[in-house]
Amino acid sequence: MLRIATVFSGIGAIEHALERMQVKHEIIFACDNGDVDIFTPKIAELSSDYLGNMLNSTEIIDSNLQIKKEFLLQKLKETHLSPKELKEYGIQVGMLMEQMKILQTKQQLKTLHSFQEKKEFIDNLYSNKLKNNKVMQSYLANYNLSKEHYHQNVCFLDASFYQKKVDLLVGGSPCQSFSLVGKQRGLEDTRGTLFYEYARLIKEIQPKVFIYENVKGLLSHNRGETFKIMEQVFDALGYTRYKAVLNAKDYGIPQNRERLFVVGFRKDLGVKDFCFPKPILLTTSMQDFLLDNVQDKYYLKQKGIDFVCASKNLTKRYTQVNGKIALCQKKNQQYNWHGDFIQESLEKYFLSQKVKDYVLSSGTKGFFSKPKVDLNIARPLLTTMHKMHRAGVDNYVNTQGRLRKLTPKRVFAFNGFL
Template identity: 40%
Template sequence: MHKLKLATVFSGIGSVEHALIKQSIPFETVFACDSGERYLNQTESEIKDDIHLNQIRDVKKHINNLYNKERKPNYVRETYFANYDIDDSRWYDDIRFIDGNKYINQVDLFVGGSPCQSFSIMGKRAGLDDTRGTLFYHFARLVNEIKPEVFIFENVPGMLTHDYGNTWDVIKGVFKQLDYNIKFEVMDAIDFGIPQRRKRLFVVGFRDKSIEFEFPKGQQNFEPITTFLEENNEIESHFYLGKKGFEFVTNPKYKNRAKILGDTIRTQKANQQFNWNGDFVFVPTASITNDQVKRRAYEGIYNNQHGYIRQLTNRECLNLMGYSSNFKIVVPKMQAYRQAGNSIVVNVMEALINEIMKVMK
């Protein structure tokens, strides 16, 4: 059976890969790329000048060495390697230095979502050169070089209105010039079984312009949030809050930053659970039999009931992004929170890929 050939940039912890696994769609990773929120001191042009002047042939190795000199671990890479079939030869640390020409006609599905940056130079043609200096430019450049059968571009819905709509006008112009059949839609995780209001913009482009494609509409319902939670007494005590955290989370003054779990959670973010941001679970005193929690956590009163308040665990955050229980967590606690918050909801990606597969030859 033909394996779908996948390439991703801004790969994160692999929501696309995990969606394919959950749907039992065989695939092989042509390449993946993520800097792991690490940044180089040199500009892109300075690095390219250095490569040219010193006649550096192995650009990939050179870029990898530059990142290693920063002495900051790539936690995203650690998670990705622990969960998917990949090796060093197929991993890139920086999208800016990938030569897509070596992968021409070798990719079925190409996926990525660059940060929404302001385009300081706005050309009249709204072409690819007008986006130079942004990470979106490199996503579009790679589509142009690789020529995948289909690509998916993901971003926040605010891209549609960013800079009074100028950003989206430029991006639409670029996609048009790539000579792909383009469709776009804002999709919400809550429509695909996840109790999280998380809207994201998806752009799908088909190389075969005769393909007719419609976005999945979802079921307009979702699983109860308790389905995604772990047993309270099995959760380690360090997830429970002390007195200061308890009082912060229950203070109405900070309701825009923190709240006790309801029927749905707010959009998970990279800084969730940091300084008491995000959603929290109230656990009545009578429900706790874990002596370590009783010794270390603060017991307070919420809605006239004695109990404890805890963070969502890393596993619960992944559950609420559609990841299976066998997804491996191999990085520190705060990094795992960031990775979940930065990911695409797997359920949404599953629905999108299934619709794409229906129309692909």
């Protein structure tokens, strides 16, 4: 039986895939904080004095972070900082303080000895936020794993407990640091540094195989230097690695989702040859996944329609209407106007011009009817209506194509949760 573990687990894509393929497996552990953040400070004011006071009140126990603190304090003393510069320094101050709090927590963990003590300590840190971790709730509801082996934060996971207990370790540190549509802060970002936590887990667990996944932009970040560093880290761990950029649309899912995959085999296994799966013919389109009778909350009002249909947004592929292959599904797109939208086709319910002229006529020969459409109260529905086709005796309405979002259920489908 395959023993698997996942970090940055989400709602369990690899677990779901193994179930669909009917591969017998056991989940050893999973780890994801579900975007529950207890370390990033709230910055109430973007001013030099406020940010400087925040920095001065923070005790630094790391020499590298001390250098960064002094650099930021010096920058904040400069006069005439623009709002954009203050916003950027505010982000950096927040990142520095977050890193400091994580280091302090790690220091506290060093005073504890057993795996259980460390697990309870971290669970207590997150105890007031557990109801906000919808990712954890979803994961535990769908997969056979006890809470004892679901971890809140990869930074605090003592992975040595799982040494040689895992065949396959799967994870991909948060992609915003490397995404082509993000700020691309790379390994300097606290999210980017989570790559090193993933590498630490590989070192401590020594799985037979690991799969690391991230956005394609990682390859070009900092002119390729960032990924070179990552490759050196993987090599130092004692794994033979293979990499490829794969697109979901080449593997049966109508979504244009390009992702970098790095697959590593522990060198003592002697794996000399590995091939990524070959593309298969796409036989479905986005339209095949859509639902009828969608709730009104998914339809856009005029302001949203104007944004989605703006030529700039369509050209830059921020938005798409009635595409055959979905754009890459992004975090929080259910709450904004980016991504894919559907303009519902109601053609089969519309009348041709010839039939419309007949329906709206006042009658023929000795028969007279007063044509009316968009009635507030429908006329009686008769079994003979399919023969009559007159606005004087039948029910007709004027309508326009409506623009709506994809529903969460359909977004799941575009990510392989069929």
